[in-house]
Amino acid sequence: MSEYRTPSFANSTSLVAMREITMKLRSKAFLISTAILMLAVLASVLVGGILSASTSKTRVAATGAAVAVAEKVPSLMVTEVDSVSAARHLVRIGTVEAAIIPDDERGFGVSIVALDSIPQSLVSALSESPRVELLDPHAINPLLAYFAAIAFGLVFFMSAMTFGTTIAQSVVEEKQTRIVEILMSTISVRALLAGKVIGNSILAFAQIAVIAGLASIGLTATGQSSLLASFGPSIAWFVVSFIFGFIMIAALYSATASLVSRQEDVGSATSPVMILVMLPYILVIAFNDNPLVLAIMSYVPFSAPVGMPMRVFLGQAAWWEPLLSLAVLLITTTAVIALGSRIYSNALLKTGARVKLSDALAR
Numbered sequence: 001m002s003e004y005r006t007p008s009f010a011n012s013t014s015l016v017a018m019r020e021i022t023m024k025l026r027s028k029a030f031l032i033s034t035a036i037l038m039l040a041v042l043a044s045v046l047v048g049g050i051l052s053a054s055t056s057k058t059r060v061a062a063t064g065a066a067v068a069v070a071e072k073v074p075s076l077m078v079t080e081v082d083s084v085s086a087a088r089h090l091v092r093i094g095t096v097e098a099a100i101i102p103d104d105e106r107g108f109g110v111s112i113v114a115l116d117s118i119p120q121s122l123v124s125a126l127s128e129s130p131r132v133e134l135l136d137p138h139a140i141n142p143l144l145a146y147f148a149a150i151a152f153g154l155v156f157f158m159s160a161m162t163f164g165t166t167i168a169q170s171v172v173e174e175k176q177t178r179i180v181e182i183l184m185s186t187i188s189v190r191a192l193l194a195g196k197v198i199g200n201s202i203l204a205f206a207q208i209a210v211i212a213g214l215a216s217i218g219l220t221a222t223g224q225s226s227l228l229a230s231f232g233p234s235i236a237w238f239v240v241s242f243i244f245g246f247i248m249i250a251a252l253y254s255a256t257a258s259l260v261s262r263q264e265d266v267g268s269a270t271s272p273v274m275i276l277v278m279l280p281y282i283l284v285i286a287f288n289d290n291p292l293v294l295a296i297m298s299y300v301p302f303s304a305p306v307g308m309p310m311r312v313f314l315g316q317a318a319w320w321e322p323l324l325s326l327a328v329l330l331i332t333t334t335a336v337i338a339l340g341s342r343i344y345s346n347a348l349l350k351t352g353a354r355v356k357l358s359d360a361l362a363r
Contacts, residue, residue: 002224009194012187016195017202024166024203034207037158042214045350046221061087061099066110070100073125091115094142098122103131142289148231148313149288152238152306153281159207159242160249160277161202167250167255168270170196171348175261180348189345197250197337204246208239239324241305241329248301248333249277254271258347259355269354280306291316298325301332 007015024030024229057077062070063084081087081094089098091113099113111131112122118132174180184194212235252273260269280303287293288310297307298321308325311317339361346362347355 007187009188009191012191013194013198016187016192017199020170020196020199023170024200030166033162037207038210038214041211042218046218055133058098058119058125059096059097060122063087064102064256066100066102069110069126075125076122077330078279088113088304092142096153100126101132134229145288145310145314146285148234149284149310151236153307155208155211155238156242156245156306157277157281159204160246161274163204163246164249164253164270164273164277165266166199167196168253168266171254171344172263172266175258175348175351176263178351184349189348190341191333192348193251193254193341193344194253200250201243201247201314203245208242212239231313234309236313238305238309241308244326244329244333245301245305248329248336249273250334251337251340252276255343255347255360258344259357259360260349261354263332265354276302279303283307283312299328301329304329 033201057075059077059079060070060080061081063081063086067078067080070076077120079090082092084099084101087096087101090096091099092115094115094224097114098119100110101113103109103111109130110126112119112126114132123130123132174183180192253270256270256273257266281296283293283297284306291311294307294311294314294316297303297319298311300307303327308322310316343357343360347360
């Protein structure tokens, strides 16, 4: 009679991870929701490109004698303002793409005021070659910054919520049906936790990769390659930060879910983690133009995967800041995994009433 050997930690973790991935890929609800998300991402990029390409008139502000010059150009949508300072303000906040103002330096003709790049189509549309003034050559369009904030915040929020909730429900289901007791007879608690986190993390990373790929294809297909290039560094830091940030969130979802034994209690048990996931999404949208708030978010572990990529995109972060933010996130993730593992190990086999956090943390 052959002797039974307990699988190693690595083998046990791999088996649990593959089980998590297989069960998820067999779920019609997961596949349908993922397909809808992918189509929504691709459609938003394509529609945005088509709309921008189909815009027949360029929005400009004009003042003084420049109003008459601007109104002679059929391709312009002119907003008349009272002063040059008002025209500059509209350019800065993104209400208009450029401003046409009297050229005081030359004493005749007009000049163009733009934010960060020379509007070549506008220059060529005017009958004479105007002088061009850039308010901030390195500025980011406020509307583009707002959409970038939504993109980073929403992707992190949706992925963390979707897979975090799945992990929590799986933990409680195994605990409620006593399957966990069978699993514990062959593999360790830590291997079970590691397998759940790794399996769902792989799925989350794959989803992020597909989203990035579809967005790249859409931007390239609609002739928005320059926009894709400007997002490159920030997307890279988002992916790196997301890896550690999601592992941290997944460990917390597993630990908090192990405190309860009924599916009805999952929501209340994991609500603190859900709040930590929601806050970065809310803050990055509300304060995407606030350098101080974004700087603080960059070093708070739960918001760093959203805050730091935004600062990189806006050009507000020094070269060393993403590295420091990543180091803080890595240290925090390691500590959370150790803490979550203790809670998970102590609470997993306790059924019935909700396990107190103090009891789960006790050695």
